[in-house]
Amino acid sequence: MTNPTRQPRELTITSVSNPRLKSLLALRRRRTRQETDETLVEGYEEIGLALSSGVRPSAVYVCEQLFSPAGRAGSQDIGHQEELLARLRHDRVEVVHLSRSAFEKVSYREGPDGLLAVVHSVEHTLADLRVDGPDHLSLLSQGVEKPGNLGAMLRTADAAGVDAVVAADPVTDWGNPNVVRASKGTVFAVPAASATTAQALEWIHAHDIRLVVTTPETDLLHTDVDYTGRVAIAVGSEKHGADRTLLEAATHRVRIPMHGKANSLNVAASAAIVLYEAVRQRDSR
Known part of the structure; x- marks a missing residue:
C-alpha cells in the first residue's frame, strides 16, 4: 500500500x-x-x-x-x-x-x-484587472521592447503599490524569463495584462480613469499634475515614445525636466519618477 x-x-x-x-x-x-x-x-x-x-x-x-x-x-x-x-x-x-x-x-x-x-505563465486580460475604489493607480507601457525594462517597471509598480500594469502592443510577453528576472518575481504579485493600445484606451475610458502620458512634447512638468483619484500613468517605447493615438487620448501630457545633454531618460526610470510623484501626492493627502 x-x-x-x-x-x-x-x-x-x-x-x-x-x-x-x-x-x-x-x-x-x-x-x-x-x-x-x-x-x-x-x-x-x-x-x-x-x-x-x-x-x-x-x-x-x-x-x-x-x-x-x-x-x-x-x-x-x-x-x-x-x-x-x-x-x-x-x-x-x-x-x-x-x-x-x-x-x-x-x-x-x-x-x-x-x-x-x-x-x-502569467497571462491576464484587461477583464481580469479589478478597478475598485476612487484611488485606482495604473501603469501603462506602450510598445516596450526590452524585457529588462518591462521587468524593472513591474518591480517599481510593486514597490509603489500600483493596482495594475498594462502592456499595450507589447513586443515581449510577461512570461519572458528576463522579465521575470528583472522584476525580481513581482510579475507574479502585480496584476498585469496585455492588450492593444485601442483596447487599453477603451478600458481606461470605461473605468473613468484619467490618463497622464509622458512626452517631451509639452511644457507641463510631471510635478504640476494632480495624481489623486483614478489615474493611469503611461510611457511609450524606448525608441519612439508614446504614439499619437496615446498622446491624443491623454488627459495630461507631462515631461520630466532634463538638465543634461541627453534628451531622454530610460523608460523604466521615467515610469518610476512619475509613479513616485503620484505616491508622494497621495501620501501627502
Whole structure:
C-alpha cells in the first residue's frame, strides 16, 4: 500500500544532453511558452516571491553546489535555500537534482544560485484587472521592447503599490524569463495584462480613469499634475515614445525636466519618477 504522505523519489540528472534539459531550454522561446503555458523562474528571491503570491511550481531544479555560502555579500544563506526546498517538498513539488554542468546549461542568469523552477505563465486580460475604489493607480507601457525594462517597471509598480500594469502592443510577453528576472518575481504579485493600445484606451475610458502620458512634447512638468483619484500613468517605447493615438487620448501630457545633454531618460526610470510623484501626492493627502 502506498503511503500518501511519502515524498516522491527525487530524480538526479548529470548529463547535459538529457531531454528534460532540452525542454527547459525550449521555454526561453515565446512560442514554446505559449504552447505549454509555462515559463521559468530562477533564483531564491524570485521563486520565494512567486510562492508567496500563490504560485505553485510544477518542478524545481536544484544544484546544491551552486548554493550561496553563508556570509557572501549580496547572497542568501544556504539555510534559507534549504528552507525553500523544504517548503517545496511539503507542497509535493517535484525536485530534480542537477550536476553543476547541467544546471549551468539551463541557467539564464549570471552567477546562478542553484534554484530554477517551472511555473505556469502569467497571462491576464484587461477583464481580469479589478478597478475598485476612487484611488485606482495604473501603469501603462506602450510598445516596450526590452524585457529588462518591462521587468524593472513591474518591480517599481510593486514597490509603489500600483493596482495594475498594462502592456499595450507589447513586443515581449510577461512570461519572458528576463522579465521575470528583472522584476525580481513581482510579475507574479502585480496584476498585469496585455492588450492593444485601442483596447487599453477603451478600458481606461470605461473605468473613468484619467490618463497622464509622458512626452517631451509639452511644457507641463510631471510635478504640476494632480495624481489623486483614478489615474493611469503611461510611457511609450524606448525608441519612439508614446504614439499619437496615446498622446491624443491623454488627459495630461507631462515631461520630466532634463538638465543634461541627453534628451531622454530610460523608460523604466521615467515610469518610476512619475509613479513616485503620484505616491508622494497621495501620501501627502
